Amino acid sequence: MGTQAGHVPVMLEEVIEHLAPRPGQVILDGTAGGGGYAAALLERIRPGGRLVLLDRDCGALERLIARFGRSGDVRYFHANFCDFDEVLSEIEQEQIDGATLDLGLSSLQLADADRGFSFEAPGLLDMRYDRSQALTAAEIVNHWPADRLASIFRDYGDQPFARRIAKAVVRARRRRSIRRTDELAETVAAAVPAAWRRKQKIHPATRVFQSIRIAVNDEYGSLNTFLDKIFDYIKPGGRVAIVAFHSGEDRIVKTHFREAASRGLVTLPVTRPITPTAREVKANPRSRSGRLRVAVRLAAAG
Numbered sequence: 001m002g003t004q005a006g007h008v009p010v011m012l013e014e015v016i017e018h019l020a021p022r023p024g025q026v027i028l029d030g031t032a033g034g035g036g037y038a039a040a041l042l043e044r045i046r047p048g049g050r051l052v053l054l055d056r057d058c059g060a061l062e063r064l065i066a067r068f069g070r071s072g073d074v075r076y077f078h079a080n081f082c083d084f085d086e087v088l089s090e091i092e093q094e095q096i097d098g099a100t101l102d103l104g105l106s107s108l109q110l111a112d113a114d115r116g117f118s119f120e121a122p123g124l125l126d127m128r129y130d131r132s133q134a135l136t137a138a139e140i141v142n143h144w145p146a147d148r149l150a151s152i153f154r155d156y157g158d159q160p161f162a163r164r165i166a167k168a169v170v171r172a173r174r175r176r177s178i179r180r181t182d183e184l185a186e187t188v189a190a191a192v193p194a195a196w197r198r199k200q201k202i203h204p205a206t207r208v209f210q211s212i213r214i215a216v217n218d219e220y221g222s223l224n225t226f227l228d229k230i231f232d233y234i235k236p237g238g239r240v241a242i243v244a245f246h247s248g249e250d251r252i253v254k255t256h257f258r259e260a261a262s263r264g265l266v267t268l269p270v271t272r273p274i275t276p277t278a279r280e281v282k283a284n285p286r287s288r289s290g291r292l293r294v295a296v297r298l299a300a301a302g
């Protein structure tokens, strides 16, 4: 999960190679996070370029401002990437040369017990990227009906025992509210068959946590909205590079890219997703499920 010092960017070289940033270009990083992509982009678009950094997490933005400073060529926005068009309008930037998303959460967020993303760093169930948002993981776990819980465990986590786990969560919360990440992890672990649990390489609660995080932050909704409009803002020859970390997310990117290609809006330089090298996976195990897809805006259509 990265290093203790911070978030290690996943497939950085590949993302930069495919975005192919050049001096003077304008690039949007919709999930700026620890600034790993941003630093590499900035180096290549200077002089004369402009980097637009977005993150839903105020803490991440503060660290980015401390890292890159308030120079005119980097702009920071506390915004959901699905609202990137409002940001571009605010800075009077009609079209851009490239956009990137590196989906999900950073190692810093995962390791911070106070953010409630992980049972390995036990804390209160929260999981909001944007802490001004009302909906938290505790609300979902303690108040959503069993059917709705089972649906998110299945649809956002590919969880085989979704219904069984949902029922166990409802039974546990009747006794006492589930407040902490470790309490939820124990409830999930106790709900799945022991033989299955022993065969798994990951903790039985990992995918349940993933699915709750996706629901808390409406991650699929944001991604769909972004993909519905991004190509309208990319200049001919400009590129969009997106790194997804699980099959549901990657499917959304693949479907939108293929649909845009079928309309003659973009070309897809690689048909299969690019995955990290064995060397990267060894150095940064978090990268192992990363899948990069790239689309290049065509000139003629639109």
Ligand SMILES: C[S@@+](CC[C@H](N)C(=O)[O-])C[C@H]1O[C@@H](n2cnc3c(N)ncnc32)[C@H](O)[C@@H]1O
Residues within 6 Å of the ligand: 007, 008, 009, 010, 030, 031, 032, 033, 034, 035, 036, 037, 038, 054, 055, 056, 057, 060, 079, 080, 081, 082, 102, 103, 104, 105, 106, 129, 222
């Ligand atoms: C995997 S990290 C990005 C790491 C970054 N590429 C780097 O090199 O350091 C993902 C970041 O995206 C942010 N994020 C997640 N969903 C978002 C959304 N819909 N809009 C804006 N930021 C989002 C998270 O808060 C987190 O900081």
